Amino acid sequence: MHVPDGFIDAPVSAGTGVVAAAALAVSLRGARRELGGGPGGAGERTAPLAGLVAAFIFAVQMLNFPVAAGTSGHLLGGALAAILVGPYTGVLCVSVVLLLQGVLFADGGLTALGTNITDMGVVTVLVAYAVFRGLLRVLPRRRSVVTGASFVAALVSVPAAAVAFTAIYALGGTTDVSLGKVFGAMVGVHVLIGIGEAVITAATVGAVVAVRPDLVYGARDRLAAPLELRPSPLSDAAAPGAEPRPAAARADNAPADTDTAPAGTAPAAAAGRRRSLRPLWIAGLVVTLACAGGLSFYASSDPDGLEKVAADNGIDEQAEDHAAQDSPLADYGVADIADSRLSGGLAGVIGVGATLVVGSGVFLAVRRRNSGGTPVEAGASTASGPPATER
Numbered sequence: 300m301h302v303p304d305g306f307i308d309a310p311v312s313a314g315t316g317v318v319a320a321a322a323l324a325v326s327l328r329g330a331r332r333e334l335g336g337g338p339g340g341a342g343e344r345t346a347p348l349a350g351l352v353a354a355f356i357f358a359v360q361m362l363n364f365p366v367a368a369g370t371s372g373h374l375l376g377g378a379l380a381a382i383l384v385g386p387y388t389g390v391l392c393v394s395v396v397l398l399l400q401g402v403l404f405a406d407g408g409l410t411a412l413g414t415n416i417t418d419m420g421v422v423t424v425l426v427a428y429a430v431f432r433g434l435l436r437v438l439p440r441r442r443s444v445v446t447g448a449s450f451v452a453a454l455v456s457v458p459a460a461a462v463a464f465t466a467i468y469a470l471g472g473t474t475d476v477s478l479g480k481v482f483g484a485m486v487g488v489h490v491l492i493g494i495g496e497a498v499i500t501a502a503t504v505g506a507v508v509a510v511r512p513d514l515v516y517g518a519r520d521r522l523a524a525p526l527e528l529r530p531s532p533l534s535d536a537a538a539p540g541a542e543p544r545p546a547a548a549r550a551d552n553a554p555a556d557t558d559t560a561p562a563g564t565a566p567a568a569a570a571g572r573r574r575s576l577r578p579l580w581i582a583g584l585v586v587t588l589a590c591a592g593g594l595s596f597y598a599s600s601d602p603d604g605l606e607k608v609a610a611d612n613g614i615d616e617q618a619e620d621h622a623a624q625d626s627p628l629a630d631y632g633v634a635d636i637a638d639s640r641l642s643g644g645l646a647g648v649i650g651v652g653a654t655l656v657v658g659s660g661v662f663l664a665v666r667r668r669n670s671g672g673t674p675v676e677a678g679a680s681t682a683s684g685p686p687a688t689e690r
Contacts, residue, residue: 300375300460300489300605301400302415304408305619311471316413322390322421327665329387333516334666346666347576348514349384350659351583353392355503356380357654358591360396361631361647363599364495370607371599372492375460377423378431378453379500382517383507386428388662393420395658403653404646405621405629414467422463427456428517435521445518446505453500457493461485464605473617480612488604511579584655591647595631596640 307315334346356376363371376396380389397415400406407415431452438444465482472481507514512522602610609615627634628646636642 300415300419300464300603301397301407302411302418302464302605303615303618304410304621305473305617306408306609306614307411307414307467308471308473309410311467312410312414314413314471315417315467319394319413319416319421322417323394326387326390326394330385330391330662330665331668333385333388334662345384345388345514345516346662347580347659349388349392349662350655351580351587352380352383353395353658354651354655355583355587355590356392357396357399358587358595358647358651359499360400361591361595361598361650363601363603365599365601366491366495366604367488369601370488371601371603372489372495373598373603374496374499375419375423375457377420377460378427378449378456378496379503381424381428382431382449382452382500382504383515385516386424388516389424389428390420391661391665392658393424395661396654399650399653399657402623403626403628404631404650405623405626406631408619409622418460418463418467422460423456426459427452430455431517435518440521442508442512442522445508445512445515445521446501449504450497450501454493454497457496458486458489461489461604468614472614474614476612476614481608481614484608484612485604488608492604507579511574511576513574514576514579587651588648591651592644595647596643 359374363373366372380392394416431448434448469478631646632642633645
């Protein structure tokens, strides 16, 4: 759904640029809380994971999948980013991906960057996170529910982005096409694309929940289990005949308020929450590189949903050449390499590396800035749960 230059007129493109800039400013401030610490060092886990999430979104967006005759779709990533690393950090993740795609790979217009961030970054994140948190509030506290809620959230977020594009086109479309036709075509095809988005998002969230549920930002208050210690029968503190205290509750049935462990258990709980992120990070990077460097060769070559709708309805009549069309990485291939498999795979690996470096640099800088902020700012972390407005 990358909007190219020329689909939207200059005034509305400037307006969406202002909206995107405001959303990024708010997200930078909110990300300081999500990345800035929290109980058990939550921010220490989120910051390095956020860079990997951005790189993963970049890689999986290269994997276009067929959804209808002559039409393909790809991951947008807003739902996945919001659920794993938080809504504010999620907006930044998708924005980093869109920026690098536009500048390096000539994918998505540069004058339309504000439109793409607003549509694919802000709208998808807000809709998906609201749906996800809403479902968690009313459904049973089970790990399977978290995966199911991520499926529904991702499914809804894609047609929501299609509706948002239609609204932007209504304000500043450069061609005279019936809004009813645009709305029907965009929503219809993106409902199908949303199914693919939902499958990818649920599979990824489910995999993380299975091995490290503490890393799923959007469900930390649902998955974290309080730790209780059993007194040793040899301990002087254990009274004769006293019944042992129950073992730690299962994560599936943990109470919502688990930030405060019982007296005397905080060090153990903190130690449990400080498990190394390295194994998961390395595994995630391997999967990301495999997607971008290998599986991308087998992606569908059909136009994506927006491209197909635009071609069928004349929306692309005023499309302009991309300013970066002569980039050595334009169209996800390395210039002067004739072998298409090698060219595309190498471009994908370069894109993953660039996204990982830029994204991680942004998130670590945000986290360090928070660490050096005022005591009030540094202590206002919400990394262990949803934003303050949801509590």
